Amino acid sequence: MSLHFFWILSLSLLLGQLVLLLALAWRKEKMSAKEQAITQQYEALIDSFSSYMLDPSDDRFLREIQNSTHKIVVLERLLNGYVAVTKGSVASPLVTKLSEDLLAAHYAKQLARKDWASRMNTLYYIEDFHITSLKPLLKERIDKSSILDQETQQLLRTLASLNEPATISVLARYPDAPVRLYTDVFQRLEEQTRMEELDAALRNEIQNNALKHAAVSYIGRAGLIAFLPRIEAELKTGEAEMRIQALKAILHMQYLTDPGLLLSFLQSQSWTERMYASRIAGKLQLSRFKEVLSVLLGDPVWWVRYSAAEALLQFSDGDILLTHLSADHPDRFARDMAAQWKSSLLGSET
Numbered sequence: 001m002s003l004h005f006f007w008i009l010s011l012s013l014l015l016g017q018l019v020l021l022l023a024l025a026w027r028k029e030k031m032s033a034k035e036q037a038i039t040q041q042y043e044a045l046i047d048s049f050s051s052y053m054l055d056p057s058d059d060r061f062l063r064e065i066q067n068s069t070h071k072i073v074v075l076e077r078l079l080n081g082y083v084a085v086t087k088g089s090v091a092s093p094l095v096t097k098l099s100e101d102l103l104a105a106h107y108a109k110q111l112a113r114k115d116w117a118s119r120m121n122t123l124y125y126i127e128d129f130h131i132t133s134l135k136p137l138l139k140e141r142i143d144k145s146s147i148l149d150q151e152t153q154q155l156l157r158t159l160a161s162l163n164e165p166a167t168i169s170v171l172a173r174y175p176d177a178p179v180r181l182y183t184d185v186f187q188r189l190e191e192q193t194r195m196e197e198l199d200a201a202l203r204n205e206i207q208n209n210a211l212k213h214a215a216v217s218y219i220g221r222a223g224l225i226a227f228l229p230r231i232e233a234e235l236k237t238g239e240a241e242m243r244i245q246a247l248k249a250i251l252h253m254q255y256l257t258d259p260g261l262l263l264s265f266l267q268s269q270s271w272t273e274r275m276y277a278s279r280i281a282g283k284l285q286l287s288r289f290k291e292v293l294s295v296l297l298g299d300p301v302w303w304v305r306y307s308a309a310e311a312l313l314q315f316s317d318g319d320i321l322l323t324h325l326s327a328d329h330p331d332r333f334a335r336d337m338a339a340q341w342k343s344s345l346l347g348s349e350t
Contacts, residue, residue, distance in 0.1 A: 038070045042077050049078045053094055065102070072106055075099075076125060083128050091130040099129035108137060120154060127158040127188075135162050142167075148174040153181055160188035168197050172208050182214030183221075202230050213245045220249025228255060235261055240270060247276035251283060259286050266292045271301040278304060282311025290315065297338060298331030305333060309341040 045068070048061035068074050079095055086092065103125070110122040111134075126134055138159050145152045160167045167185050171177050186194055201208075201215035216234060219227045231253075234246040247265065250256055265277035266289060278296055281289040296308035312321050319342065326338035 034070075038073050038077075041068050041070055041074050045074060045078065049082075053082060053092075056094060072103065075102055079129055096130045096132070099125075099131050100133055103129065104131050104133050107131065107134060111137060111141065116151065120151060123151075123154045123158045127161040130162065132162050135159065135164060138162075139164065139166065142170055148177060156181065157184055157188060160185040163190045163193055165189065165193050165197055168201070168211070172206060172211055175210070177210055179210060179214040179217060182211060183218045186215070186218045198224070198227065202227070209239070209242070213241065216242070216245040216249050220245075220252035223253050225253060225255060228253065228257065232257060232261060235265075240273075244270075244272055244276065247273065247280065251276060251280050254283050256280065256284060259284070259288065262286065262289065263292070266296065271299070271304050274299065274304045275301070275307045278307040278311045282307075282314040285315055287315065290321065294321070294325060294329070297325060297329060298334035305337045309337045312338075313341055 045061065045064055048058075048064055051058045052061035065071055065075055075098065079099060082092070082095060107122050107126055110118050113119060123138075125131075126138070138155060142152065142155045142159065145155065156167045156171055167189075168182075171182060171185060186198065189197060198215050198219060201211050204212045216231060219231060228250075231246050231249050234242050237243060237246075243265075256262065262277050262280060265273045266281065268274050268277070274296060278293060280286075281293060290312065293308045293311050296304055297312070299305050299308065309322065312318050312325075315321065322338045322342045326335050326342055329335045329338060
């Protein structure tokens with residue numbers, strides 16, 4: 001009885017595995033056939049798509065894409081390829097029109113799905129294709145969000161790409177919002193909106209330091225010289241982190257209207273401020289600070305010594321200065337640092 005049961009169980013398991021293997025093979029074959037069909041339709045439409053993007057009066061592509069059995073996927077691939085080639089330029093009105101006409105309704109349904117990956121991919125497509133008609137739906141979703149998870153962050157990025165300034169105020173609701181996310185949002189806004197939001201962030205009327213830090217960081221990296229007086233004013237603030245962000249911004253912009261502002265930072269109790277001030281003095285080749293930099297070459301903090309040596313090397317007579325300091329500086333660590341930089345300079349010349 002038990003042996004009979006064992007054979008039945010073994011046969012059942014074997015049949016079950018066989019059915020599973022057949023099902024997997026059938027599914028793989030079906031997926032392969034689908035991918036092949038998509039690829040064939042994509043390749044068949046490349047020429048007419050290219051012609052349409054060059055000359056919209058050639059509407060052959062519009063008729064052909066409607067007859068495609070995999071219209072959504074094929075159009076996504078075509079638009080993705082076009083956007084990738086033109087990345088960084090102004091959003092194409094033709095890309096927007098095609099996506100508005102043929103994809104917007106589908107994406108609205110995708111956003112309501114429970115599949116997280118599908119919703120995230122949809123947000124990326126909406127951003128890349130600049131589908132402005134979905135902005136109200138995205139704002140509705142962001143208003144319902146209570147945590148700053150990955151989906152909420154991408155919602156903010158997508159809305160910013162559609163030039164929605166409310167993204168900044170929404171982001172301000174989250175005290176743990178990273179500076180990087182703020183800068184991502186600033187980057188995606190259109191220029192006029194971006195400048196207005198940066199101006200508002202510097203005023204900091206809502207007392208959001210993370211937002212203000214992010215604004216200063218973005219201004220520096222983007223080289224927005226128009227904001228330089230505002231950045232220099234932040235050097236006098238009582239908040240240490242804000243001063244450091246302002247120094248970083250000036251280092252990126254490589255411009256300072258009053259070099260005298262730098263002296264107090266070269267003599268600061270904060271080693272971070274001394275380090276950034278040294279880098280700025282070198283980048284701007286402020287000769288008046290050669291003596292101070294020579295002193296900082298013997299600073300107790302390695303990073304300050306390193307930055308001071310790097311700064312001295314950027315002067316026209318930097319190699320002579322380092323040679324002298326490597327032999328005659330009263331501090332042993334300063335002599336070692338000067339010698340290291342002198343050696344690296346000689347190595348770069350061979």
